[in-house]
Amino acid sequence: MPDLEQIYLEYRKKVMGYIRARIRSFADAEDLCEDVFEKIQRKLGDFDESKASLNTWVFTITRNTVIDYFRRSKPSEELDENLSDDSEVDEGVLQNETLGELASALQALPEEMRAIIVLRYYDGKPLTEIAEIMGLSYGAVKLRHQSALVRLRKGMHV
Numbered sequence: 420m421p422d423l424e425q426i427y428l429e430y431r432k433k434v435m436g437y438i439r440a441r442i443r444s445f446a447d448a449e450d451l452c453e454d455v456f457e458k459i460q461r462k463l464g465d466f467d468e469s470k471a472s473l474n475t476w477v478f479t480i481t482r483n484t485v486i487d488y489f490r491r492s493k494p495s496e497e498l499d500e501n502l503s504d505d506s507e508v509d510e511g512v513l514q515n516e517t518l519g520e521l522a523s524a525l526q527a528l529p530e531e532m533r534a535i536i537v538l539r540y541y542d543g544k545p546l547t548e549i550a551e552i553m554g555l556s557y558g559a560v561k562l563r564h565q566s567a568l569v570r571l572r573k574g575m576h577v
Contacts, residue, residue: 421463421466421473423456423459423460423463426456426459426463426473426477427456430477431452431456433477433478434452434455434456434477434478434481435448435449435452437478437481437482437485438451438452438455438481438484438485440537440541441485441530441533441534441537442485442488442530442534443526443528443529443530443533444530447488447530451484451485451488454484455477455480455481455484458480458484459477459480462480485534486552486553489530489531489534489552489553489554490553490554492530492531520574520575521571521575523574523575524570524571524574524575525537525571527570527574528567528570528571528574531553531563532563532564532566532567532570533567534553535549535553535560535563535564535567536564536567536568536571538552538553539564546560546561546564549564
């Protein structure tokens with residue numbers, strides 16, 4: 420079984436990078452990173468290499484911690500389910516700009532919108548699955564996805 424200190428040294432930067440890509444607040448990201456390693460410490464005795472690699476296990480805990488964060492901070496309103504999908508917008512926005520401009524525009528988005536964009540385009544998740552992960556209705560995610568794309572376009576001057 421791996422040693423906790425060894426896991427921390429090997430995965431801290433990776434875990435923090437994953438969290439920072441999804442969470443705008445540096446303080447919140449640091450807190451979540453601490454939460455991840457506290458969970459790893461508590462569950463280390465349950466780790467079974469025959470079921471998953473250490474890497475998979477650590478990032479499953481990390482992903483679930485981020486999801487829990489968004490569930491705790493989820494807004495109480497529900498939005499209209501009957502929104503149109505403007506998928507042509509996302510292709511133009513994400514293919515025509517430099518990575519630097521995209522990163523800057525992405526950092527300017529509110530945490531929740533950034534998470535939707537990251538889950539959709541980095542993790543390749545459909546909006547229905549993102550809704551489940553974030554504990555929101557499909558319509559709410561669809562509207563926030565569209566708003567995020569509009570804000571990205573404005574932030575990148577497309």
